[in-house]
Amino acid sequence: MSGGTKALVRQMYDKSGENVIISLRQVSKAFDGETVLDHIDLDIHGNEFVTILGPSGCGKTTTLRIIGGFETPDEGVVMFENRNIAEVPPYKRNINTVFQRYALFPHLNVYENVAFGLRLKKLPEDEIRKSVKEMLRMVNLTGFERRSPATLSGGQQQRVAIARALVNKPKVLRLDEPLGALDLKLRKDMQRELKSMQRLTGITFIYVTHDQEEALSMSDKVIVMANGKIQQIGTPVEIYNEPKNSFVADFIGESNIVDGIMQKDFLVSFAGQTFECTDKGFAKGEPVDVVIRPEDIDLVPVSESMLTGKVTQTTFKGDYYEIIADVDNFKWMIESTDCVEVGATIGLSIDPYEIHVMKKSEYSDMFGDYSTFSDEMDTLSSPDIPVVTEVTEDE
Numbered sequence: 001m002s003g004g005t006k007a008l009v010r011q012m013y014d015k016s017g018e019n020v021i022i023s024l025r026q027v028s029k030a031f032d033g034e035t036v037l038d039h040i041d042l043d044i045h046g047n048e049f050v051t052i053l054g055p056s057g058c059g060k061t062t063t064l065r066i067i068g069g070f071e072t073p074d075e076g077v078v079m080f081e082n083r084n085i086a087e088v089p090p091y092k093r094n095i096n097t098v099f100q101r102y103a104l105f106p107h108l109n110v111y112e113n114v115a116f117g118l119r120l121k122k123l124p125e126d127e128i129r130k131s132v133k134e135m136l137r138m139v140n141l142t143g144f145e146r147r148s149p150a151t152l153s154g155g156q157q158q159r160v161a162i163a164r165a166l167v168n169k170p171k172v173l174r175l176d177e178p179l180g181a182l183d184l185k186l187r188k189d190m191q192r193e194l195k196s197m198q199r200l201t202g203i204t205f206i207y208v209t210h211d212q213e214e215a216l217s218m219s220d221k222v223i224v225m226a227n228g229k230i231q232q233i234g235t236p237v238e239i240y241n242e243p244k245n246s247f248v249a250d251f252i253g254e255s256n257i258v259d260g261i262m263q264k265d266f267l268v269s270f271a272g273q274t275f276e277c278t279d280k281g282f283a284k285g286e287p288v289d290v291v292i293r294p295e296d297i298d299l300v301p302v303s304e305s306m307l308t309g310k311v312t313q314t315t316f317k318g319d320y321y322e323i324i325a326d327v328d329n330f331k332w333m334i335e336s337t338d339c340v341e342v343g344a345t346i347g348l349s350i351d352p353y354e355i356h357v358m359k360k361s362e363y364s365d366m367f368g369d370y371s372t373f374s375d376e377m378d379t380l381s382s383p384d385i386p387v388v389t390e391v392t393e394d395e
Contacts, residue, residue, distance in 0.1 A: 021046045021171060021204055022067060027076035029062055036062045038228040039076070044206060044221075046171075049198045051207045051215040054225035055251070060208045061176060063225070067206065068174050069093050081171070095172040096165040103161065104149040110136070110160050111145035117168045135163040138197065155186045162194075166201060175207045179214065191218050212252050216240065224248050226363075245358055249291045250367035256297075256332045257368025260290035260357065268357055271328040273306045275350065279357035289358045291368075294322070294335040296354035305347025311340050324370050331370040 022044040029037040037059045044050050052060040065071040066078060069090035078085055085093060096117075104113050114135055118128045136142050139159035149157055158178060165173055175194070179187045195218045198205045209215060215222050216236040224231045224239060224247075232244040243249035246257050260270035265280035270290045282288060302308055309325030309332060316339075323334040325346060332348075340346055 019046045020044070021081060022206075023077075023079040024063070024066070025077045025079075027063075027066060027073045027078065029059075029066065029071060029073050036228050037066075037073070040228075040230050042223065042230065042233075044172075044204060046204055047202045049195060049205045049207065049218055049220045050223065051209060051219040051221070052223045052225060053209060053212065053215040053251075055210055058225040059228040060210075060225050064174050064176055064206060064208050067172075068095055068097055094170050095174060096168060096170040097174040097176065098158075098161050098165050098178045099176055104157060104164075106149055108149075109145065110141065110147050110149065110152075113149065113160055114163045114167055116164060121168075131167050132163075135167045138166075138200065139163045139193075154182050155190060158182065158190060159193075162197065166197070166203065169201075170203060172204045172206060175205060177209055178207075179209075179211075187214075194218060216252070224251065226251075242356065243291060243358065245361040245363050246289050246291075246365075246367050247361070247363040249289075249356075249358070250363075254294050254333055254335075255368060256292045256294065256370075258290050258292075258330060259365070260288045262286045262288050262357065266352075268355065271307055271330070275306070275355055276352040277355040277357055278353050279355075282357065282359075287360055289360060289364050291356040291358060292332075292350055292354060294333040295320075296350065297332075297334045297336075298349040299334065299336050299338050299340070300347045300349045302345060302347040305349055307348040307350070309346055309348060311342050311344045311346060314340055314342060330368075333370045 020043045022042075024040060024042040026039045026041065027037055028035065028039050040059075040063070042063070052063055054060045062071060066073055069085070069088060072086065080088075080093065080095075105116065108116065111132055114132045115128050118131060133142070136145065139162055141156065141159050141163065144152070144156070149160065152160065161178070179190050182190060191214055194205070194207075207214075207218065216239075219236055221233065222236055222239045223233050226247050232239060232248045234242070239248065240252055243252060243255075249255040249257055258270045260268050262268050262279075262282035262284065263274060264284055265282075266277055268275055268277050268279070268288065268290060307327055309327035311323055311325050312331070313324040315322040317335075320335045320337055321339050323336060323340055323346075325332050325334060327348065334348070
């Protein structure tokens with residue numbers, strides 16, 4: 001073990017009193033010369049539902065595979081319960097996995113699929129029977145013991161895979177986009193069930209997804225990743241209400257992200273006006289990014305507003321209208337229960353606590369303008385633009 005690695009290990013031991021079950025320090029990984037993980041630091045605590053969230057290629061699955069032992073980091077240290085597990089093979093780690101495609105044994109029935117890991121441990125048959133029945137009861141599959149996996153629905157197969165992973169009572173369960181193959185209603189039902197199982201068992205769940213709604217609804221902690229780096233770690237409420245940069249603000253829900261100037265503590269200018277806010281600690285005159293969520297904007301009479309906009313599109317969404325308006329040459333999104341006609345001029349009101357100020361970052365000016373809802377969509381619908389109906393592998 002090198003001197004640098006020893007220092008990282010000592011740093012992790014110093015944090016052992018925080019119920020940290022898994023620690024990654026300065027972990028990097030590259031494939032074919034392309035960096036996939038760039039010196040990430042991460043602590044995962046016991047009895048925690050953690051979601052690693054990000055777009056395709058951000059490094060979330062590689063992080064999960066390194067934790068499970070299926071990839072080895074090029075740099076850094078991975079600790080499990082204060083033990084360096086860099087050289088420990090996957091089957092010797094007290095970590096189980098549930099995959100998106102379930103990976104059930106087609107020649108075994110439901111009972112034997114769940115019992116498989118226990119039989120490998122050569123446990124007594126009575127103990128196996130008790131554990132399997134208990135686990136099938138937890139996932140609501142009592143009575144399905146003799147069924148073949150091929151006769152089950154996607155949701156039922158997913159429950160079998162979860163039962164098989166949990167029956168060995170691992171310290172950590174890895175879930176790699178396990179609900180991606182399910183339809184919307186079943187996916188939402190399984191979200192609730194997974195969170196209930198995690199609370200009931202006390203096992204740490206590490207869940208990987210690109211679905212923001214899944215992350216916000218299930219997690220105790222959300223880890224947002226982009227370009228091989230961790231952008232922010234926090235509770236779902238913190239991630240949504242206090243994003244650290246424009247990427248997080250845009251990726252988690254809808255956001256209007258505009259350029260601003262911090263005048264002084266609690267006072268920021270944007271869109272040609274100056275507003276009170278709840279943010280402080282910025283330099284006077286510092287350029288900033290300002291985030292306003294669409295649902296936090298109120299429509300008011302123009303005579304009572306500081307901001308006005310011209311409506312370019314209105315879309316009915318069921319319980320609200322999605323309104324795109326041009327405000328100071330920038331397209332804003334507003335969510336309102338009021339229907340407003342295209343072409344109308346509207347007044348906008350924003351309370352100070354609905355304004356969130358962020359430091360400028362590498363992601364500034366990349367998000368927040370909803371021009372795609374008007375100009376680009378008009379271009380895409382032009383009859384002069386050829387429509388691609390099929391893409392072959394050669395393309």
